[in-house]
Amino acid sequence: MAAVHDHDIAHAHDHHPTGLMRWLTSTNHKDIGTMYLWFSFIMFLTGGVMALTIRAELFQPGIQIVNPEFFNQLTTLHGLVMIFGAIMPAFVGFANWQVPMMIGAPDMAFARMNNWSFWLLPPAALLLLGSFFAPGGAPAGGWTIYPPLSVQMGMGMDMTIFAIHIMGASSIMGSINIITTILNMRAPGMTLMKMPLFVWTWLITAYLLVLVMPVLAGAVTMLLTDRNFGTNFFNAAGGGDPVMFQHIFWFFGHPEVYIMILPAFGIVSEIIPTFARKPLFGYSSMVYATASIAILSCIVWAHHMFTAGMPVTGQLFFMYATMLIAVPTGVKVFNWTATMWRGSMTFETPMLFAIGFIFLFTLGGFSGVVCAIVPIDIQVQDTYYVIAHFHYVLVSGALFAIFGGAYYWLPKWTGHMYDETLGKWHFWLSMFFFNLTFFVQHFLGLAGMPRRIPDYALQFADFNMISSIGAFGFGLSQLLFLYVVLKCIRGGAKASAEVWEGGKTLEWTLPSPAPYHSFETPPVIR
Amino acid sequence: MKEDNKQQPRGKFLQIAKAVFWAFFGVRKQSDLDSDASSLTPAQVIIGGLIGAALFVMTLVLVVKIVT
Ligand code: HEM
Numbered sequence: 001m002a003a004v005h006d007h008d009i010a011h012a013h014d015h016h017p018t019g020l021m022r023w024l025t026s027t028n029h030k031d032i033g034t035m036y037l038w039f040s041f042i043m044f045l046t047g048g049v050m051a052l053t054i055r056a057e058l059f060q061p062g063i064q065i066v067n068p069e070f071f072n073q074l075t076t077l078h079g080l081v082m083i084f085g086a087i088m089p090a091f092v093g094f095a096n097w098q099v100p101m102m103i104g105a106p107d108m109a110f111a112r113m114n115n116w117s118f119w120l121l122p123p124a125a126l127l128l129l130g131s132f133f134a135p136g137g138a139p140a141g142g143w144t145i146y147p148p149l150s151v152q153m154g155m156g157m158d159m160t161i162f163a164i165h166i167m168g169a170s171s172i173m174g175s176i177n178i179i180t181t182i183l184n185m186r187a188p189g190m191t192l193m194k195m196p197l198f199v200w201t202w203l204i205t206a207y208l209l210v211l212v213m214p215v216l217a218g219a220v221t222m223l224l225t226d227r228n229f230g231t232n233f234f235n236a237a238g239g240g241d242p243v244m245f246q247h248i249f250w251f252f253g254h255p256e257v258y259i260m261i262l263p264a265f266g267i268v269s270e271i272i273p274t275f276a277r278k279p280l281f282g283y284s285s286m287v288y289a290t291a292s293i294a295i296l297s298c299i300v301w302a303h304h305m306f307t308a309g310m311p312v313t314g315q316l317f318f319m320y321a322t323m324l325i326a327v328p329t330g331v332k333v334f335n336w337t338a339t340m341w342r343g344s345m346t347f348e349t350p351m352l353f354a355i356g357f358i359f360l361f362t363l364g365g366f367s368g369v370v371c372a373i374v375p376i377d378i379q380v381q382d383t384y385y386v387i388a389h390f391h392y393v394l395v396s397g398a399l400f401a402i403f404g405g406a407y408y409w410l411p412k413w414t415g416h417m418y419d420e421t422l423g424k425w426h427f428w429l430s431m432f433f434f435n436l437t438f439f440v441q442h443f444l445g446l447a448g449m450p451r452r453i454p455d456y457a458l459q460f461a462d463f464n465m466i467s468s469i470g471a472f473g474f475g476l477s478q479l480l481f482l483y484v485v486l487k488c489i490r491g492g493a494k495a496s497a498e499v500w501e502g503g504k505t506l507e508w509t510l511p512s513p514a515p516y517h518s519f520e521t522p523p524v525i526r
Numbered sequence: 527m528k529e530d531n532k533q534q535p536r537g538k539f540l541q542i543a544k545a546v547f548w549a550f551f552g553v554r555k556q557s558d559l560d561s562d563a564s565s566l567t568p569a570q571v572i573i574g575g576l577i578g579a580a581l582f583v584m585t586l587v588l589v590v591k592i593v594t
Pocket residue numbers: 144257258260261303304322323325326329364365366367368369371372373377380381382386389390393394397398
């Protein structure tokens with residue numbers, strides 16, 4: 001340790017630019033990680049404002065606040081912004097900060113490419129959000145951009161296509177970087193099967209990204225040429241097939257949902273052992289299950305298309321395959337529970353979010369299996385039931401894991417403890433308002449309320465009002481998170497190197513805040 | 527562990543198949559994992575996994591064909 005430290009002090013004198021240039025030209029994994037996380041948070045608030053506008057409109061039946069065209073633009077952009085702008089960059093931010101520190105590497109493998117991956121994102125976000133101001137407005141056919149609508153829309157759609165291209169390139173470069181870092185830069189003695197689970201889940205996620213992002217790029221490129229260069233890939237009038245788009249899109253789309261949940265599994269698998277003060281139960285099972293989930297996630301895509309017209313053999317195949325994949329996912333839930341079993345648990349904010357994750361993600365998994373049953377899905381497809389399902393896995397799944405991870409590592413990043421009381425408030429408020437918002441949407445969906453519609457029949461009024469109140473509560477609670485983070489950056493109790501007494505991974509051997517350059521001399525791993 | 531490396535190709539194949547099967551289920555005994563980790567290469571496991579996925583697909587197709 002001492003050796004590492006001396007080294008860092010020597011390097012504190014090397015000249016790196018300050019001010020804006022520090023961030024623009026940075027090749028430091030910690031700086032880039034910070035930028036990813038702030039970018040993600042800004043996009044989270046942007047997408048959140050859209051969501052609240054949607055919920056304000058749905059507070060009562062009838063059209064009060066926005067016109068239907070704009071409402072559709074909001075639902076579309078809310079989805080795109082949250083997926084590509086908030087959730088995915090947040091996980092890449094975690095990877096930047098944590099992967100090198102957790103495997104004992106000094107930085108990412110391709111430091112300059114890392115800078116480029118990040119700085120591609122702001123222009124992509126500007127294109128995406130700028131589409132609101134294009135003639136005809138932003139795309140309004142849903143985040144899944146199905147033709148024929150996506151072929152017919154104004155140039156906002158082209159801007160979105162370019163934004164997706166750019167973000168895809170950024171993701172692919174980020175993934176190559178992560179894969180190379182993990183495979184080549186581990187400290188001596190850090191064998192693959194000694195890697196922290198967060199590193200494992202990111203390794204597998206990165207492979208998935210490299211596999212499916214080009215598929216999405218292909219799909220949107222075909223859309224682009226259909227729109228502008230007279231091809232007819234998806235235009236039935238010209239001999240094309242709009243359903244083919246759905247197949248290509250979901251061949252990307254289902255692995256994509258796992259891309260958003262596997263790193264969350266990784267974060268939770270770091271938090272639970274720390275606060276239960278026990279090693280992760282079934283580490284090896286977790287690694288194996290994650291890998292097989294990744295492979296199998298590529299053969300279930302058509303469960304999103306049961307009502308698009310499909311032979312019954314196809315429906316049965318995708319129904320069986322989907323339900324079977326829930327098995328390794330379920331095993332993970334058992335592993336986390338077994339890790340807590342008889343542990344000496346404490347309930348700091350990261351642990352609260354991790355337990356909230358397990359509880360609510362499981363609920364989302366169950367509603368997923370319900371959607372996977374063809375006869376039921378024919379009823380609930382395109383209703384609020386699906387909305388409830390995927391918000392349980394994405395908000396109380398991916399997002400809760402992100403919050404948990406942020407609280408878990410903030411002391412390491414800033415050198416200060418966050419305000420535990422406010423952190424707990426943030427958790428309980430999020431927990432309460434999240435369920436208030438989304439639990440009732442199950443009922444709305446089962447009762448037949450369609451998604452992506454600005455008006456609804458009177459019988460849906462009560463639940464919608466409850467849901468809207470919940471949404472505003474949830475949205476406001478997130479400002480508390482912003483406050484806690486800012487407060488933590490500016491000061492607070494000094495964090496020790498270990499921070500949490502149960503933390504066993506390498507980052508806890510570094511001082512807090514982690515020095516700008518860490519592990520320039522690789523640590524020794526027993 | 528040295529002996530494992532020299533085991534019969536048949537035994538090796540079986541070990542890969544077992545590792546992949548348990549991985550699909552999501553459970554693996556620690557002792558079995560240790561012997562996997564020391565005697566199987568990542569390439570073997572990945573190829574095994576892809577073959578496993580193909581078999582999984584074919585089995586499901588077969589089941590679906592039978593029931594419809
Ligand atoms: C137990 C595992 C899961 C199963 C069985 C499952 C099943 C399904 C099914 C059948 C649908 C289609 C419903 C319909 O459109 O009628 C669906 C939609 C969706 N799922 Fe899941 N799911 C699971 C886990 C997840 C996870 C982990 C995520 C993300 C982190 C996720 C995100 C989504 C999203 C975003 C949609 C909606 C896509 C859209 O139409 O906009 N799911 N799920």
